[in-house]
Amino acid sequence: MACLERCHCCADGRRHGSILYSILKSRETAAEGPGPRRAQAGRGCSCGSQRRVALKSPQVACKAASAVLVKTLRFVQNVPCFQELPLDEQLVLVRSCWAPLLVLGLAQERVHLETVESAEPSMLQRILTTRRHGEHAAAPGRQHPPSAGEIQAIKGFLAKCWSLDISTKEYAYLKGTVLFNPDLPGLQCTQYIEGLQREAQQALNEHVRLIHRGDQARFAKLNVVLSLLRSINANVIAELFFRPIIGAVNMDDMLLEMLCAKL
Numbered sequence: 001m002a003c004l005e006r007c008h009c010c011a012d013g014r015r016h017g018s019i020l021y022s023i024l025k026s027r028e029t030a031a032e033g034p035g036p037r038r039a040q041a042g043r044g045c046s047c048g049s050q051r052r053v054a055l056k057s058p059q060v061a062c063k064a065a066s067a068v069l070v071k072t073l074r075f076v077q078n079v080p081c082f083q084e085l086p087l088d089e090q091l092v093l094v095r096s097c098w099a100p101l102l103v104l105g106l107a108q109e110r111v112h113l114e115t116v117e118s119a120e121p122s123m124l125q126r127i128l129t130t131r132r133h134g135e136h137a138a139a140p141g142r143q144h145p146p147s148a149g150e151i152q153a154i155k156g157f158l159a160k161c162w163s164l165d166i167s168t169k170e171y172a173y174l175k176g177t178v179l180f181n182p183d184l185p186g187l188q189c190t191q192y193i194e195g196l197q198r199e200a201q202q203a204l205n206e207h208v209r210l211i212h213r214g215d216q217a218r219f220a221k222l223n224v225v226l227s228l229l230r231s232i233n234a235n236v237i238a239e240l241f242f243r244p245i246i247g248a249v250n251m252d253d254m255l256l257e258m259l260c261a262k263l
Helices: 001-006 019-032 057-075 086-108 123-135 150-162 169-181 190-211 218-229 234-241 251-258
Strands: 054-055 115-117
Touching: 057 086, 057 169, 057 234, 057 251, 086 150, 086 169, 086 218, 086 234, 086 251, 115 150, 123 150, 150 234, 169 190, 169 218, 169 234, 190 218
Parallel strands: none
Antiparallel strands: 054 115
């Protein structure tokens, strides 16, 4: 009952007389197209996972995430095989994997995320925001806080890592597997990079077999961790940890600057 009382998804009947509601509804109808309206009712209420959340202590969490990012890029720079790659190849790899590497670093450093529900924009704010985005369509990046579902995916990943009590060496091999991704467009040294990824996986497997002889499923469990990383959205990470303290940021520019610096 409490969920129904808080839910705004089922309140359409009480707002039909609102001019603002009519404007928004006409825009939603135009965007959805002429499909059957009956299908919408069958989807159920999804407001729980779609509500917007923010960090409870953004300065603390963002400072911790920034420190982890510096530490992560320092780790990358100290990998000899990575340094042997041309700079443009290095950039392709780092731009693709910085977010999953950062989340792995957050898990390794045991950074806990405390969040609070953020205020939903009013109907008038939504209309003005929509018009403003229409006038400035070229503006890059997300302009809204991450959803509860997106944050929960990150928290779930951290909890999974902590439940496995991953060691420093295991984190290093996992990071190597993530870093050396041969399937990225724009790479020229694909065979070399594929070999490095294979070596990271083999080293992880050998380490697990040596240290965790009684846990034959551990290697598979660690590969599940890698699969969970695919659900981590880089835009969500940038919005959550960097926009609150430095505003709209071009992560590509920042990564290039950090990669070329001696961290």
